Amino acid sequence: MSDIKIIALGGVRENAKNMYVVEVDDNIYILDCGLKYPENELLGIDTVIPDFEYLRQNARRIVGVFLTHGHADAIGALPYFVSEFDVPVFGSELTIELAKIACANEDAAKDFDDFHIVDEKTEIDFESATVSFFKTTHSVPESFGIVVKTRKGNIVYTGDFKFDQTAAVGYKTDLGRLAEIGHEGVLALLSDSANAENPKETVDEHVIFDFISETFEYHKGRIIVACVASNILRVQQIFEAANANDRKVVLTGHDAEKIVKTAMRLNKLHLPSDDLLVPLKDIKKYNDDEVVILETGRSGEPLKSLQKMALGRHRAVNIHEGDLVFITTTPSHAVETTVAKTRDMIYRAGGTVKAISDEFNSSGHASKNDLELMMNLLEPEYVFPVQGEYRLMSANADCASAIGIDNDHIFLLNKGDVAEFENDKMIVASSVESGNTMIDGSGIGDIGNIVLRDRKILSEDGIFIAVVTIDRKKNKIVDVPKIATRGFVYVKTSRDLMAESSELVANVVQQNLDNKEYDWSHLKQDVRDQLNHFLYEQTKRHPVILPVIMEINARRGGRQGKKKKANSKSEKKQTKAARTEKKNKKKSSK
Incomplete structure (x- = not known):
């Protein structure tokens, strides 16, 4: 068994959802626990988190x-994790407070309280390793990299980072500490790749x-102003510029x-004047x-809120003539189409759009030169x-090659790959179960590929419903099949x-009824197959076909009829007896 393993449960060959496992002897250290927001093909999905199956087994x-x-790419999945696992969580003061806010929004996690605040001087000794920071x-203060110190050397995870010599207090990189870590000896570096394609300095x-x-x-x-809520640096700049x-x-x-x-309470965010914020x-x-107007959107995603503003559907603010929508964060490549559509909607509503990314090479992630500097220091x-789609990881690998690291010492992991350090050599020889867990409303992991496929078909070709009522005893169809459709054709x-579809369904059902078995x-399934073939021939489309077969019970209806008839006879007898009694009373009174 290997003494050291590195496993990516998320954050590789994809945007966000960072979660990395470092195993040293019999202990597991989890680095970040993030989510990602769904891309276009994940219809109806709210968020995506890593698969915890391997962690459940261990x-x-x-x-x-x-x-x-x-x-969110570092702490977003934490509420779902702590609802299952009772293990301590470590982070800087602001990171822990933001994690508590995330957990408070989930009923299963709101009572979790095993949080521990650390700083750059903290060293936590475990049985097999020492963890330091x-x-x-980055664009949020108190961002850390993590060092797992083992007897074979340091394993370093950069987190999200960049180098900025003009960074304010609370955002500065500790270059001296990086050199010190490198001097101690770094066995493996897990390096941010989100901006690795960018050859220019940010x-x-x-x-x-x-x-x-x-x-x-x-x-x-x-x-x-469109901004991610947790981009504290950008929020501070907006406050100061507005003032x-x-x-x-x-x-x-x-x-x-x-x-x-929360950031103001911790003195990580400052108001230039007391009356700057208004209700x-x-x-x-x-x-x-x-x-x-500072719009951050739900879960820190402002684009959907901007679309609602442009369409006049926002709960508070709608875009009108003369408005400027100022996009102050750099959207990922995965949402470029959404950004373009949002811009068009804003212009249609009478507003104009301006974006920092249109004017400057701005990012909270390391450029090519930043990556090379980090590797030279360590x-x-x-x-x-890590932390990026495959092409970004490949660009990061090119940076490593450029500074002289051998290609066989560079690993482009896939989710679930296990890198093991055996006989003084790192190899990828196995994998563990790992995928995506999709969050849809209150459902966690109950949406799979089949459901997503059906949603995709529904969004493209609609649904076709055939309702048939049969008398199973007499083996016949009671009425003409009823056809309903939504999103397929204009009825x-x-x-x-x-x-023709109704007639086809009737024929298929009657053929099955004639077969006693x-x-x-x-x-x-026969109705579905025949309809699918017929509809494709007529329209070249494949809607979701939903056959609904209902059965009536003639015997039960007959019994009820006899019962009602019997009741009516009884009522007549009672009425006749009442009349006779009334006549007798009249005679006796005379």
């Missing part, structure tokens, strides 16, 4: 979860602030108020050129590009198709 060996920062620069944050402030100064209408230009800030996002108040209900008291023996112009499942 729950007794887990010593803790170690978090790098407070974004180092400061990195622009310094003070340049971004100047651009935001200039935008606020020269636009004379209302400004709606410098005599504008008030209104928070409209579901998560914004909680996160902003949403007071927005009409100000002219358009006196307000900035001098790892093995490199594992009023397709009456012939509906009639038929069963329900075969009957429904």
